[in-house]
Structures are given as structure tokens and as C-alpha cells.
Amino acid sequence: MSNKPLPVVDYLKIPDDGDPYLEGHKCGSCGAMFLGERKVCSKCGARDQMQAVTLSNRGKLYSYSIVYRSFPGIDVPYISAVIDLDDGATLKGNLINVEPDPANIEFDMPVEVVFDDALGRKDRDGNSYISYFFQPAS
Amino acid sequence: MTDAYVVGVDMIKFGRFPEKTVPEIGAESALLALDDCGLTIQDMEALYCGNLGQASGMVGQRILQQIGQTGIPVVNVSNACATGATAFREAWASVKAGLYDCVMAVGVEQMGKGLLGGSGGGTGIPKEGLLGSGTMPAVFAEAGLEHSRKYGTTFEHFAKVSVKNHHHSTLNPKAMYQIETPLDTVMNAEMISYPNTKLMCSVNVDGSAAAVICSEKKAKELGLMGRAVKVRASVLTSDPWQERDLVMPDVNSCTRLAAKQAYEMAGLGPDDIDLVELHDCFATAEILHYENLGLCGDGEAGRMIDDGEVALGGRIPVNVSGGLLSKGHPLGATGIANIYEVTSHLRGEAGARQVQGARVGMTHVIGLGSACGIHILEKV
Numbered sequence: 001m002s003n004k005p006l007p008v009v010d011y012l013k014i015p016d017d018g019d020p021y022l023e024g025h026k027c028g029s030c031g032a033m034f035l036g037e038r039k040v041c042s043k044c045g046a047r048d049q050m051q052a053v054t055l056s057n058r059g060k061l062y063s064y065s066i067v068y069r070s071f072p073g074i075d076v077p078y079i080s081a082v083i084d085l086d087d088g089a090t091l092k093g094n095l096i097n098v099e100p101d102p103a104n105i106e107f108d109m110p111v112e113v114v115f116d117d118a119l120g121r122k123d124r125d126g127n128s129y130i131s132y133f134f135q136p137a138s
Numbered sequence: 139m140t141d142a143y144v145v146g147v148d149m150i151k152f153g154r155f156p157e158k159t160v161p162e163i164g165a166e167s168a169l170l171a172l173d174d175c176g177l178t179i180q181d182m183e184a185l186y187c188g189n190l191g192q193a194s195g196m197v198g199q200r201i202l203q204q205i206g207q208t209g210i211p212v213v214n215v216s217n218a219c220a221t222g223a224t225a226f227r228e229a230w231a232s233v234k235a236g237l238y239d240c241v242m243a244v245g246v247e248q249m250g251k252g253l254l255g256g257s258g259g260g261t262g263i264p265k266e267g268l269l270g271s272g273t274m275p276a277v278f279a280e281a282g283l284e285h286s287r288k289y290g291t292t293f294e295h296f297a298k299v300s301v302k303n304h305h306h307s308t309l310n311p312k313a314m315y316q317i318e319t320p321l322d323t324v325m326n327a328e329m330i331s332y333p334n335t336k337l338m339c340s341v342n343v344d345g346s347a348a349a350v351i352c353s354e355k356k357a358k359e360l361g362l363m364g365r366a367v368k369v370r371a372s373v374l375t376s377d378p379w380q381e382r383d384l385v386m387p388d389v390n391s392c393t394r395l396a397a398k399q400a401y402e403m404a405g406l407g408p409d410d411i412d413l414v415e416l417h418d419c420f421a422t423a424e425i426l427h428y429e430n431l432g433l434c435g436d437g438e439a440g441r442m443i444d445d446g447e448v449a450l451g452g453r454i455p456v457n458v459s460g461g462l463l464s465k466g467h468p469l470g471a472t473g474i475a476n477i478y479e480v481t482s483h484l485r486g487e488a489g490a491r492q493v494q495g496a497r498v499g500m501t502h503v504i505g506l507g508s509a510c511g512i513h514i515l516e517k518v
Contacts, residue, residue, distance in 0.1 A: 008262065008269065035384055043379040063287060063386070065279030066332035067271045071253065071264075080270035080331075082280055082386050092270040092385040102332060107287040121263040129263055 008118050008131040011035045020115040020130055022055040024089045033089045057113040058137060059085035066100045075119075083111055083134050097135040110137035140353040142233040143366040144515065146175025149347035149475045151312040152466035155248070156344075160192050161200035164246030164346045167471075168205055171242065171348035175362055179206035182350070183238035188215045188225030188245035189470040201244060218505025219419065220374070221245060222347065222473025227372045227511060229351050239356035245475070246346035247468035254342075255506075275331035275339050275420060277387055277506070282333060282422025284386075289437040291425060293333040297324040298443045299421040300338045300463055306450055307460025309491035314343045314466035324421075338421035343466030347474035349481075367481045370498070370514040371403035377508035389423065392510040393430035393502065400500070400512040401432070408432040411454060411514070412496040413483055415476040417504045418461040428456070431502060431512075450491060458483070458491045473511055476501035484517035 007014050014020045025034045029046035033053075040047050063082045070076050081095035095111065098104050111134040118129035148170035155163055164187065172178060179202070187198030193216035202212065217224040222245030229243040255274040266272060285291045301321050307313035319327075319337050327335040357366050375396040380388045401407055408431065416431065418424035428439040433454050434447075442448050448456040459465045459479040462472060480499035482488040501513045 006262065008265065032379070032381070062382070063280045063284045065271065065276040065283065065334075066329075067267070067273070067276050068332070069253065069275070069328070069330040070267050070271065070273060074264075074267035076267070078267055078271075080276050080280065082270075082382065084382075088381070090382040090385050094268065094270055102293075107283075118263060119268055121268065123263050127262075131268055 002127050005117065005128045005130045008129045010037070012130065012132055014130060022091070022113065022132060024053050024055045025050045026053050035089065035091065053087070055089050056086040059083045059111055060108045061095070061105070061111055062090065062107070064095065064105060066102070079105065081134055094133050095135070096133045111135060112137045139234050140236065140355065142230050142351050142353060142369045143357045144349050144369065144477060144481055145352045145357050145362040145366050146171045146177060146350035147348070147478045147481045148174050149312060149471070149478045150345055152314045152343040152345035152468060154344055160189060160197055160246055160248050161204050163248060163344055164189070164197060164201045164244050165204035167246070167346035167348040168201055168242065168244050171350050175350050177240070177350060177360070180208055181240055182208070182210060182242045184210050184229070184232055184241040185212045186215060186225040186229040186241065186243045187212060188221040188243070188473065189247060190216055190218070190221050191248060197246065198244070217509045218507050219417065219469050220473060220503045220505030220509035220511045221470040222475070223501065223503045223511030223513065224374060224473070224509065226349060226474050226477060226513070227374055229349070230369050230372045233351050233353050239353045240350065242348060242350050243474060244346065244348040245471040245473055247470040248344045249342040249468055251342055271331065273331065275334045278420035278422050279331040279334050280386060281389060281426060282420070285426055285439070289440065291440045293325065294321070295440040295443055296333050296338060296421045296425060297321055297335070299418065299424045300324045302443070302449050303418060303457050303461040303463040304337070306458045306491060307464035309489070310460050310465060313460040313464055314341050315464045334420050334422055338463070340419045340462035340467035341464065343468050345466060345468035345471045345475065347471045347478050349474055349477050365485050367484050368516045368518050370406065370516045371400040371512065373400040373403065373512045375399070375510045387506050387508055389504045389506070389508060390426060390430050392508050393427060393504065396510040396512040397431045400514050404514040406498065406514065410498050411500050412498050413458060413480065413493045414454065414456045414500045414502065415459060415479050416456060416502040418457055418463050419467060419504070421463065424456065424461070427502060431500065450493065455493050458493060473501070473503045476503065477513065477515070480515050484515060
């Protein structure tokens, strides 16, 4: 078991001496943005031109759903949100600190990325995890 | 190249058959399709079989073990919800290429109940409900609300799709359900993933459908041209790169690309199409595809459903079978069941739900991940 919480996905980075951040990989040839490491750009086919970039912690809500029925053990309702970050990356995640009602959710509402424990979920070895969430921008 | 014709096609009534095996369910429609054209398994030169649940299970061969082991080549196909259409297209391609003159395509699925999708894979901890949702109702809800953000499409617009398709299915004895669902019933049903209520989600059912495809020469030799339906276009696309497609599976671009290619191949346009069976896996999805298939201009889908243009008797009836929402969606069978539906109308054999005077019809499926299959059929 790790002494430190682990990142929930490989594009969430937890430096030893700083705050967690999200990392994108940008094609040096066409500018397409990806999550996670890769060698080839699936937009233009360029090889070995991917550059790691730190993603913005701010963005806007592009689309969403309010999930009322999920798999056993998953707390509902919650807002599944598709967020366009300010620098061109798109991520999906939970939109938190908003009542899950369409009346409270507007397209393009500004949001910020926050990092927190992954809802208490642990893996088989007992490791805890850090995840990312979105909340209305302060 | 020769033209290829559907000479025999049928489906079983969709339902739940836990007591049967997948090959048994598939064999039923294979026999029905043979009976539809009066041919035998000995007349088939190849079999193309679509199934997802047992993709590594040699389902096509096991169907032949039920209905006749003639030693013909069997190709087993798996392509998400485009599986049936892909099997049909492979069969069509083999005839077009001149490899064979008479082949069969079968699609079959045994589904069980419950949610499909989810983002629980990979290492570490489950991601569902932590990094949003990967369940199919949520994914297609997000795709629907993308349309809402562009054009103001409402929950009610989406719900009307379900009212229409459930109404259509009351006229289709092979649909899983024949139950009217008024608008308030649809909108007040259990919310699964806003804006998709339970009645706006396709029904998980077991089912199969099969088609016999012949070259023009063979169809004429066999005297089968009278009820034959010509395949005017067969197209399969994958999802071209889109900026959000890593997190938001894109059902639009691959459909638009496939529709463009299909109209070009057929030498036809949307105005020539008399009916459409399209991929209404969720009510939100159907709205998107009116525009993706060119049935109306961008932003007009809400008006299309409001005005009844897509209902039986309207300008361009969509999913008169009841669609995936009420006929049911046995994944591997759906693409060929669509071929059955359109062929029935073109032959004038669709009974109470007959689209009067139908000469040209279109089928469309989307397999998320993504694959889009479109066929245009014509009665000559």
C-alpha cells in the first residue's frame, strides 16, 4: 500500500512538492489536445510531436446529464458534466456543489477544477485516490 | 459490378428467451429468411454472422450446426451496435465483388437486463459516478443536451420521439411492446439520466434477424426478382477525429459522413427517401439523426417532431417499426431487423403500419466507439 493517495487517472499529476494538476498532451504539428500520453496524433497522424502541457483549472460547461440510475453502490443523483477547459482540453467529470436540477445548470457556466479524495473509494490493496471534480467558479 | 438484392429477409418477434441459446435464437430467423425466398441452406455460399455477447464464440458456425453444416465459409462479426449492419454489409460486399452469388447474413443477440456502458474499466478504482458517467443513457443524454445548447431543443421534444415510436409499435406484431405511451407518461416515467426517462431508453431484448442476398443474375435465375429489393447503397464509417470525442463519443460526424457517402453511392438525396429506420437507442439520439441524415436542416429537428413529419403518415416516417425504443434493441440483430422493416414496406407487406407507396428506404445504426452503418434499399 502506498503512503500517499494515488491519482485516479494517469493524466492527473501529484507532484511531491506542489498542488495536483491535470496534464494534457498537445500535438506540436496540428495543436490537437489529448489526455494521457501517446506517440501519434490521431487528428493529423504526426509522430513523436506530443508535448506535455499543464491544463488550465478553469473552464466552461459544454454539456451534461443528471444521472439518477447508475450501477449498484454508486450514489445518485449526480451531475455528469462535459467541461471545455480554457486551453482547449475537454474532460468529463462530476459537477459538484450544485443541486442536481436542470434549473441550476446553464450551458457555458464557468467552472473550476478542484482536487479531492475519490469519494472514499479504495482499491483492493487499500490505496486511496485523489480525483478531480468541477464546481461553479468562485 | 453486379447489383446485389435482398431476396429473403425476416426477424423473430423480439422478446426475452433465457431458456434458449444464442445459436438457437439465430437459427430461427435464418430459417425464416430462407423460407421467405423459398431457398435452403444448401443454396447459401457463405454466412456472415453478427453477435456481440459471444463475439469469440463462433456463433455463425453454431447456427449452421443447428440448420445445416454445409462447409461454407463463415465470418463472425462484432462491431458494437453496428454489428448486424456490418454483417449485412460484408455479405453484400462479397456478392458485389463477385465472390459469391447467394449468401446469408444473420444478426443475433441475447441481452439480459440492466444498464449498458459505464466507465468502470482499467486499473485502480471504479470511475463511474466519480468522473461523470459512462452509462449509455447518460452518454446519449449529454449528446442530446449538446443539441439543446445549440438549438434550444427541450425535454418535451425528446420525449415526443418516444411517444411516436411507442405508437408505431402498436402496429407491429414483432415489436417487443405494443403499448401507447402518452407524453405525460413518457415525461413522468422514472428519470434514468436527464433528459432520458426509462421510456426514452431502448429496450434490452433478445432477438435475431436474417437476410439472403443474391446477385442480379442469380436472383433472375431463381425467379426471385418479384419481391427482391435492390441494395442501392451500403456504407460503413468510423468516427473521424473531433475535439471532444475522447470524453464525448461522437455519433454525429460518423453519421454525417456515412449519409453523404450513401446518398452519393445511390445517386439519391434525402427527398427521395420514403421511410427511415434510424438508431433511436435513446430518444435524444433520434433527434440528432434527423439532421445528421439530412432529413431536415440543422436546427430543425425539434420542429420535425412537433409537426409530425416523422410520424407514420407524415412527410418522412421514421422508425415505423417502433424503433429500438419499443420494438427493442438486441444489439447484433438490430441492423438486419432494420433491413427487414424497410424491405417489408418496399414490398408493400408491412400491414397496418405500411408506408403507402414506399419505393426507397434507409436504414441507419450507430455502434458507439464508433461505427456507423447506412443502407439505402429500393424496390425495382
